[in-house]
Amino acid sequence: xxxxxxxxxxxxxxxxxxxxxxxxxxxxxxxxxxxxxxxxxxxxxxxxxxxxxxxxxxxxxxxxxxxxxxxxxxxxxxxxxxxxxxxxxxxxxxxxxxxxxxxxxxxxxxxxxxxxxxxxxxxxxxxxxxxxxxxxxxxxxxxxxxxxxxxxxxxxxxxxxxxxxxxxxxxxxxxxxxxxxxxxxxxxxxxxxxxxxxxxxxxxxxxxxxxxxxxxxxxxxxxxxxxxxxxxxxxxxxxx
Amino acid sequence: xxxxxxxxxxxxxxxxxxxxxxxxxxxxxxxxxxxxxxxxxxxxxxxxxxxxxxxxxxxxxxxxxxxxxxxxxxxxxxxxxxxxxxxxxxxxxxxxxxxxxxxxxxxxxxxxxxxxxxxxxxxxxxxxxxxxxxxxxxxxxxxxxxxxxxxxxxxxxxxxxxxxxxxxxxxxxxxxxxxxxxxxxxxxxxxxxxxxxxx
Numbered sequence: 001x002x003x004x005x006x007x008x009x010x011x012x013x014x015x016x017x018x019x020x021x022x023x024x025x026x027x028x029x030x031x032x033x034x035x036x037x038x039x040x041x042x043x044x045x046x047x048x049x050x051x052x053x054x055x056x057x058x059x060x061x062x063x064x065x066x067x068x069x070x071x072x073x074x075x076x077x078x079x080x081x082x083x084x085x086x087x088x089x090x091x092x093x094x095x096x097x098x099x100x101x102x103x104x105x106x107x108x109x110x111x112x113x114x115x116x117x118x119x120x121x122x123x124x125x126x127x128x129x130x131x132x133x134x135x136x137x138x139x140x141x142x143x144x145x146x147x148x149x150x151x152x153x154x155x156x157x158x159x160x161x162x163x164x165x166x167x168x169x170x171x172x173x174x175x176x177x178x179x180x181x182x183x184x185x186x187x188x189x190x191x192x193x194x195x196x197x198x199x200x201x202x203x204x205x206x207x208x209x210x211x212x213x214x215x216x217x218x219x220x221x222x223x224x225x226x227x228x229x230x231x232x233x234x235x236x237x238x239x240x
Numbered sequence: 241x242x243x244x245x246x247x248x249x250x251x252x253x254x255x256x257x258x259x260x261x262x263x264x265x266x267x268x269x270x271x272x273x274x275x276x277x278x279x280x281x282x283x284x285x286x287x288x289x290x291x292x293x294x295x296x297x298x299x300x301x302x303x304x305x306x307x308x309x310x311x312x313x314x315x316x317x318x319x320x321x322x323x324x325x326x327x328x329x330x331x332x333x334x335x336x337x338x339x340x341x342x343x344x345x346x347x348x349x350x351x352x353x354x355x356x357x358x359x360x361x362x363x364x365x366x367x368x369x370x371x372x373x374x375x376x377x378x379x380x381x382x383x384x385x386x387x388x389x390x391x392x393x394x395x396x397x398x399x400x401x402x403x404x405x406x407x408x409x410x411x412x413x414x415x416x417x418x419x420x421x422x423x424x425x426x427x428x429x430x431x432x433x434x435x436x437x438x439x
Contacts (some may be wrong), residue, residue, distance in 0.1 A: 108274075
């Protein structure tokens with residue numbers, strides 16, 4: 001069967017139009033991308049940085065924003081010894097170019113036309129692609145019921161705090177230190193933090209470090225959620 | 241012509257000839273999967289090769305472990321950009337499993353517990369290039385890395401090395417797998433940087 005050959009995804013030039021410090025170690029890059037074709041929330045991009053001597057390296061980052069013309073936002077978390085994240089968080093200047101290509105990924109995505117109930121569960125910077133979904137839902141005026149469970153280490157680590165405080169159905173969980181007066185003691189997410197299974201089952205998106213995703217998806221299966229409805233995105237070291 | 245980003249110098253310069261284009265070296269072993277880790281025990285596990293004629297060859301866990309195993313030491317390259325050198329595995333060569341399978345098929349569609357699939361030309365599974373691996377770095381393969389057993393095809397991007405593998409169909413015409421229908425390259429050669437469809 002002859003297959004129509006897809007056109008390669010081109011590298012595009014992006015310029016840093018604006019930047020926001022989200023926490024002490026995370027920065028949102030607002031990028032103006034020439035010819036950006038749009039994206040679905042949950043998709044990511046490949047970023048390529050090239051030094052003056054020709055050395056170049058690539059990384060993948062989730063898109064944080066909803067589709068909005070030729071502008072996309074990436075939230076980059078500074079990693080210990082991160083060659084690329086240290087540059088993008090600390091040194092990348094307004095107006096300067098990078099190269100990127102995308103959007104990439106067709107599985108961990110939410111389509112703004114979907115009406116099915118959605119449960120989003122994010123650990124740490126795993127909230128970034130989920131934020132893209134929350135924003136896309138708002139921009140689309142979608143009535144799909146959304147619920148976000150967001151696990152952060154401490155209050156100072158929470159991304160998008162002000163924006164999230166204006167959304168309904170957001171639950172924050174702290175693993176190391178909680179704000180004063182917060183009822184739930186700091187601890188890792190347990191099955192008590194998860195909503196009881198109801199039918200029809202929601203579509204569930206889980207994103208975070210491998211250990212978080214493994215633990216949460218295991219708890220969901222124990223609660224009776226169907227593996228078919230659970231989409232995951234893992235990042236970071238596995239602990240091996 | 242690459243665009244230079246002012247101020248970017250980069251720190252890691254592993255421009256080793258073992259590192260494919262666009263990849264960087266890691267020491268840990270990151271995990272990437274599309275869904276929850278399937279719960280498969282060695283009691284439930286089996287591996288089935290279905291030839292294009294419909295003829296089936298099936299191995300139970302004990303049947304697989306009774307076959308002669310090899311201990312490949314290989315470099316891994318994930319499409320998400322990380323590479324890891326000198327990973328040590330133990331598994332049965334696909335040559336051993338295909339030895340008694342009569343086929344003139346050119347393609348394989350690999351199936352996993354949990355529903356994952358991936359496609360490869362059959363010749364990429366032959367001549368010492370692929371294994372059903374059940375031990376990693378001296379230990380039984382962890383479930384998150386594909387245990388009880390995964391396919392290991394290290395010369396292609398790692399999504400081809402299907403975790404929780406349970407069988408493969410041999411086909412005369414190519415059928416695309418899970419990531420391949422979602423925009424990833426149908427072949428996935430890291431040395432030609434075939435990450436996405438059309439690369």
